[in-house]
Structures are given as C-alpha cells and as structure tokens.
Amino acid sequence: MTYGKGRTYKKVEVIGVSDKGIEAAIQEAIGKAQSSLEKLSWFEVQDIRGHIGNDGKIGEFQVVLKVAFELK
Amino acid sequence: MTYGKGRTYKKVEVIGVSDKGIEAAIQEAIGKAQSSLEKLSWFEVQDIRGHIGNDGKIGEFQVVLKVAFELK
Amino acid sequence: MTYGKGRTYKKVEVIGVSDKGIEAAIQEAIGKAQSSLEKLSWFEVQDIRGHIGNDGKIGEFQVVLKVAFELK
Amino acid sequence: MTYGKGRTYKKVEVIGVSDKGIEAAIQEAIGKAQSSLEKLSWFEVQDIRGHIGNDGKIGEFQVVLKVAFELK
Amino acid sequence: MTYGKGRTYKKVEVIGVSDKGIEAAIQEAIGKAQSSLEKLSWFEVQDIRGHIGNDGKIGEFQVVLKVAFELK
Amino acid sequence: MTYGKGRTYKKVEVIGVSDKGIEAAIQEAIGKAQSSLEKLSWFEVQDIRGHIGNDGKIGEFQVVLKVAFELK
Amino acid sequence: MTYGKGRTYKKVEVIGVSDKGIEAAIQEAIGKAQSSLEKLSWFEVQDIRGHIGNDGKIGEFQVVLKVAFELK
Amino acid sequence: MTYGKGRTYKKVEVIGVSDKGIEAAIQEAIGKAQSSLEKLSWFEVQDIRGHIGNDGKIGEFQVVLKVAFELK
Amino acid sequence: MTYGKGRTYKKVEVIGVSDKGIEAAIQEAIGKAQSSLEKLSWFEVQDIRGHIGNDGKIGEFQVVLKVAFELK
Amino acid sequence: MTYGKGRTYKKVEVIGVSDKGIEAAIQEAIGKAQSSLEKLSWFEVQDIRGHIGNDGKIGEFQVVLKVAFELK
Amino acid sequence: MTYGKGRTYKKVEVIGVSDKGIEAAIQEAIGKAQSSLEKLSWFEVQDIRGHIGNDGKIGEFQVVLKVAFELK
Amino acid sequence: MTYGKGRTYKKVEVIGVSDKGIEAAIQEAIGKAQSSLEKLSWFEVQDIRGHIGNDGKIGEFQVVLKVAFELK
Numbered sequence A, B, C, D, E, F, G, H, I, J, K, L: 001m002t003y004g005k006g007r008t009y010k011k012v013e014v015i016g017v018s019d020k021g022i023e024a025a026i027q028e029a030i031g032k033a034q035s036s037l038e039k040l041s042w043f044e045v046q047d048i049r050g051h052i053g054n055d056g057k058i059g060e061f062q063v064v065l066k067v068a069f070e071l072k
Helices: A022-036 B022-036 C022-036 D022-036 E022-036 F022-036 G022-036 H022-036 I022-036 J022-036 K022-036 L022-036
Strands: A007-018 A042-052 A058-070 B007-018 B042-052 B058-070 C007-018 C042-052 C058-071 D007-018 D042-052 D058-070 E007-018 E042-052 E058-071 F007-018 F042-052 F058-071 G007-018 G042-052 G058-071 H007-018 H040-052 H058-071 I007-018 I042-052 I058-071 J007-018 J042-052 J058-071 K007-018 K042-052 K058-070 L007-018 L042-052 L058-071
Touching: A007 A022, A007 C022, A022 A042, A022 A058, A022 B007, A022 L042, A022 L058, A042 I022, A058 I022, B007 B022, B007 C058, B022 B042, B022 B058, B022 C007, B022 C058, B022 E042, B022 E058, B042 D022, B058 D022, C007 C022, C022 C042, C022 C058, C022 H040, C022 H058, C042 K022, C058 K022, D007 D022, D007 F058, D007 H022, D022 D042, D022 D058, D022 F007, D022 F058, D042 E022, D058 E022, E007 E022, E007 G022, E007 I058, E022 E042, E022 E058, E022 I007, E022 I058, E058 G007, E058 G022, F007 F022, F007 H058, F022 F042, F022 F058, F022 G042, F022 G058, F022 H007, F022 H058, F042 J022, F058 J022, G007 G022, G007 I022, G022 G042, G022 G058, G022 J042, G022 J058, G058 I007, G058 I022, H007 H022, H007 H040, H022 H040, H022 H058, H022 K042, H022 K058, I007 I022, I022 I042, I022 I058, I042 L022, I058 L022, J007 J022, J007 K022, J007 L058, J022 J042, J022 J058, J022 L007, J022 L058, J058 K007, J058 K022, K007 K022, K007 L022, K022 K042, K022 K058, L007 L022, L022 L042, L022 L058
Parallel strands: none
Antiparallel strands: A007 A058, A007 B007, A007 C007, A042 A058, A042 I042, A042 L042, B007 B058, B007 C007, B042 B058, B042 D042, B042 E042, C007 C058, C042 C058, C042 H040, C042 K042, D007 D058, D007 F007, D007 H007, D042 D058, D042 E042, E007 E058, E007 G007, E007 I007, E042 E058, F007 F058, F007 H007, F042 F058, F042 G042, F042 J042, G007 G058, G007 I007, G042 G058, G042 J042, H007 H058, H040 H058, H040 K042, I007 I058, I042 I058, I042 L042, J007 J058, J007 K007, J007 L007, J042 J058, K007 K058, K007 L007, K042 K058, L007 L058, L042 L058
16 A cells, blocks of 8 residues: 555444454454455444343343445 | 354445435335345434425435344 | 435445545545446545655545435 | 535524424424525434423424525 | 422433334333333433334334433 | 423524633623523533633633524 | 452433532532432533523523442 | 623534535635624534535535624 | 334443453443343443553453343 | 634643532643643633542532643 | 554644645644654544634634654 | 542543454553653543454454543
C-alpha cells in the first residue's frame, strides 16, 4: 500500500459468536467473512453482548464488528 | 440454532418506504431484502423519517433499518 | 421517482482516499462504488481522517461515507 | 426542485401529541407547523415518548421531530 | 403534582414484545411493568427491533423503553 | 393542559451567558427568550461551557439549552 | 474496599426535582434513593432539565442521574 | 462583546446546498440565513451529505449546519 | 420461548469487577445478579474500565453491563 | 485575537473535584491546569459525577471538562 | 512499522484555524502540532465550525481534530 | 486519597497494540504511559480495533483508551 494514492475500501458489519471469549468471537467472524469476501484489512468492534445459560454462566459471546477490505 | 456454537451473522442497512405507516415501511424493506439476500433473522430500526406532501399530510414514511442473517 | 410508492434502498459503507482533498476523496469512493454496485442516489459522510507524511503535511484524506441506491 | 442549484433549507424542532398512535402524533405536529411556517418538505423523528394514564394504558404519544422547508 | 416541590422519580428499562405493532409492544411492557412496579407516569422509547419469520414477514416487534414513576 | 388532547410544541435552541453560575446562565436565556417567544413550558440543558479570564478564573458560564412552548 | 477483589455494583436511574438548584436536585434524589436502596457509592448526572413558571422564571430543576451501590 | 456580561444567543439549523463544494454549501446557507435572521456570529457543521448524479459524479453537497446570533 | 407471543423483559445495569480479565468481570456480575434477580437471558457490555496499581499493572477490570430477564 | 488569522489551539481533558458544588469543581480544575499549562481560553463540561458519603449526602462533585489554550 | 509488535500511540486534541478552507485549517493544526510534539502519524476530524464576519461571509474555519503519534 | 478534598486529575488518550489479546494491548499502553507520565490511577476503554493478517487471522489488537492521573 502506498499512502496518497487514490483507493477505496468497503466496510461490512458482521457478528461473531463463540463460547470461548471475546477474541475468539472476533476471529470467528473474521474467518467466515474472509471466505466469502475479499482479503480483509482491519476490524472495528461495535458491541459486545452475549447469551446467559440456565446455570448463570456466560453461554456465548456475540461481538458485533465491522471488517474492511480494499475495493479493487 | 444452538447457543454456544461458533457462527457468524451479517447485518445490512436498508430503507423501506411506504405511505401506509411505520410498520408497513419496515415490512416493505424486509420483503425486498429477503428476495435478494439469504433468510433474514431480525431487524433493528435506525431512523424514522418521511416526505410531506403539498397538502401538509405525511406523503410517505422512510424507515432506515438493519436486517441480519446468518452467514453459512 | 414518485413519492408514496413502496420501494427499498440499500446503504453501503465505503472509504474514499485521495491526496487532493475531502471532496476528491468522496468522489474517489463514489466512482469506485458506482462501478461495482447499482446506480447510486446519495451519500452521507461519516468520518474524515487522514495520514500525515514525514514532512508534517497531510499525506492523504480518508473519508468514510455511506452510499445509497434503490433495490429494484 | 433541480439538483445542483444553490438553495437553503431550515429545520425546526416540534413535538406532536396524540392519543391515536405514533403516526397520528407526527401528523398532528406537521399540520400545526404547516399553518405557521412555510410549505414543509420532510420530517425526521428524534424521540418517541408518552404519558401513561392511571389505568396503566398509554395516555398519549409525544413524538419529537424535525420538519424542514426551503428558505426562499 | 405541584411544580417546584422536592420529589424523586425512578426510571426502569423494559422491553415489550408483540406481533401486533409498535404501539402494542409498548402497551405490553407498560401493562406488565405496572403490575409489578408502582403507578407509572411516562415512557421513553429507546430502540425498536424485531424478529423476522421464515416467511419473510415481521414475526414480532421488540420495543426497548424506559418507564418512570414517582418514588414516594 | 389535558393529557391525550392533540397539541403541538416547538423547541428553540438558545445559549445563556452569565458570570454568576450555571443556574443564572439558564435563567438569563429563559428570560430573554420569554420576551421574544411565547410562554415557555420547559428547558433542557445541552452543553455547559465557559470563558476563562486572564487571572485563571471562570470569566463566564455559557449554557446551551432548548426551551419549549406550545404552538397554539 | 480493596482493589482487585471480585465484586459487583448496581446502577439505578433516578430523577431528583428541586426549585433550589442543580445540586439540591441531585441531593433530593440521592436522599430518597438511599432510604429505599442500599448504601450508595457514587452518582453520574445524565441530563439537566426543568420547568418554567408563568412568570418566566425557572420553576424547578429536574436532574436525571444514575446512582450506584455495591451488590453484597 | 464583553465577556462576563449577561447575554443570550439563538441557534438555528439550516442546510446549504451547492454543487461547488463543502465550503460553498456552508456559505450558501449563511448568506440566505443572514438575509432573514439577524447578524450571524458563528456556525457549526452537523452533517455533510450529497446527491449523486446519473454519471456517478457528486451532483451537489448538502451541508447541515447550525448558525448562531445574539438575541438583543 | 415462542416468537410472536406477547411478553416483557427487564434490563438492569450492573458493574462486574475482577483482576482476572474482561470475561471474568462479566461473569462476576452475572453470577451475583443471577442470585438476586430472576433467571438472566442475555447481557450487553456498556463500558470497560479499570484500576491501575502502583506498579503500573492493571489492578482490576470494571465492566459495566446490562443484564436482561423475562418479567413473568 | 484577530479572526481569520491562522492559529492553533490545544484541548486537554481534566477532572476537578470539590465538595462545594459544580462551579467550584470546575474552578478547581482550571486553577490547577492554569499553573502547569499555558494561559487557558475556555472550558467545556463533559460529565458531572460525584461521591456519596456514608450519611447519604453528596461527598464531592467530580466534573470532567476540557480546557483549551492557544499553541504559540 | 511492523504489525503485531507491541507499541503505543498517543492522541492529542487540537483546533486549527484558517480563513482558506477546511483542508487549510487541518494543515494549520498539524503543522503547529508537529513542531511541538513528535512526528505525527494520522489525524481524525472531530468537528467543523467557524466564525461569520459582519459581511455575512465565512470569516474563518475552525476544525477540531485529534492527531496521533507513536510513544517511543 | 480523601474524598471531599479539592484535587484535579488529567486524562490522556493512548492506543495500546499487542498481538496477544485485548487485555495485553491495554497493559502495553499503560506500561508505556506510566514511564512518561506520572503515576496512573485508572483507565477507560474507548475503542477496540485491530489488523487482519494475510492468513485471515487477527494480526494485532489496537485498543484506544484514556488513562488518568492526579495533577499534583
């Protein structure tokens, strides 16, 4: 990448879900998005939420994030 | 859907327009999005706006919303 | 376009980059988005940022914007 | 209206109240504003609130909105 | 109520769900909250969301709101 | 005022300035607005700012607020 | 209180009303909340609003705040 | 202007439109507002948006801004 | 849970504290809230903050979150 | 100061604490900042919070504000 | 710069003023900040405001921005 | 620290980067800030973002936070 050269990026909003933790939920979403979109450059976390199981434990983390990639 | 299993959702921003009311504008957008995207799971209203006719009546409702669906 | 008729728009988030200025960065993103999406109707600026070169000059403008088009 | 021609709009913040529903409260405000301001072009809902009666029913809807018109 | 007299209100956040529409979802939450809290005075809508059924129709409206009542 | 009856309010944004304190700045704006607008019903503080004198003391308080009145 | 030890706080949203000023309205809400909740630790102001009397004077201050206390 | 002296300002929300650029759209709104309101002191940009022509070029810039003037 | 059936949820704001990490602070708050409230369904993170010890290490994480449960 | 001349200001975020009231907390922060920074021009309040004593009285006000000064 | 390597950046809030336009006001602030801080990497625009002259023309642009640089 | 005594804190915005996780990125920034600023008291996370490597894995976490310390 060369700074100053005209170029365009696109941002897409995804939600990754994992019972392993916040980082794992982010990676889940990035891995899935990478396979259907083009090569991803960066992510921005928008919201962190989750499900609570009947036992009062965190059942899963749901992380809303935006992923960005260059439009060629 | 089973909680705790790794999965990924995508959110898309659409605007539904209808002269019938707010709920009809939401349904308009969901119906159109459903036909070009995959099966939708939920929606989130972002903004409610509208056009005003020459007679000072609400001409149409424009509802900005996000719709979400699972990325398989 | 006729007001009051049911219709649906979609908004997509893009980032335009240019070393010419803010308007040029917006045009960069619109031009690129127009070629891969359908005919665009309007844009909304979300954020204005940029890179600073080693000489302390603005190296490039990065304008985050949403572009909207009708879903036919 | 011709796009590209220099022109100016003004936005005014009003609150419409009705016991009929959200759409009726919006129309209430637009009708009253139309009679004291110039011809209105569009509205943007800012907030939806309301009064609750002694019987635990919604007593009225109070919708805060902005209405816009061209400054000639 | 007399203006100017010292008094205190409490706000509680609830979510009303209904398949009838936005106003019905608000009334659902107010009715349930009224039965477990003290007499409610007003409500403020925070968010409007909903579930989408398999048929691409709005399955239900979920309205997040705050209800307020006087602490005696 | 009777709840449930259709009616409309207007909100106007003003800034009151005073070297006496925050409450005095609010009263300054309300007093001036009352004389040029119709009878005011309530106010909402938006921002509190101020000038700092050469001696490092608060020179004046500038309180941005909205005042509301009924459109008859 | 010892930093680092696992513990949990709860925040409750209240509105204090007083014709004496902003600080008095905050104290009004804290005093009333303290008598029905557990020992309070801190407060956070959310909004400052008020009623305007027929004479164009501030009739009362309404301060929306959150109060927090430890859940034992 | 003397700091510390009680005074009141009013803010009005306007939208300037121009096909020349962002600064021109701001000037368009200020010029029109100046002719119908009193002498303006400052402006604050709220939003930058625009129309996109059939040729994929920016058709016009629409800049939402607030202008402020002293209430004498 | 059956979608479409009228029901009501309540959200409560809590702060979980732990020196183990962000996930542990969330679990701390959920575990404590679960024991004094009804069965919890989900959580939403509002803020992540923390204390810094004299040695320049993170002393504890303080996570502000909302927990939600159905009002039966 | 002459309007139109190129110049640069810097904003710094500080928190003033006082048991006297909100204005006193602002002055506390400005006085301390003035002694370590250059001559301050204005302030902007960001947040108002405080500690509550064991007796249920406001123990102190904590006002988060930004102070600005010219970079010469 | 190598991605993945531990490093720390600092952001500083500045306001650039110029009668030439928005880009010139940004460059004004960056140039002045560069001379008193370390080498700057990027900027983020926070707010665009300005002064209006007696002739109803934009007297100057005031752009609030954050500049970031690496803490070595 | 004694509550009620006049004192002043300063907040500084930093960005910590680490490939280990979110907590590690926070600690990275605190450790570096501690060495150039005075003794830090607390931190507040503002944003969580990151770089994505060519392999579709999270390359690094970038956590924007504010750190606060007492101005003596």
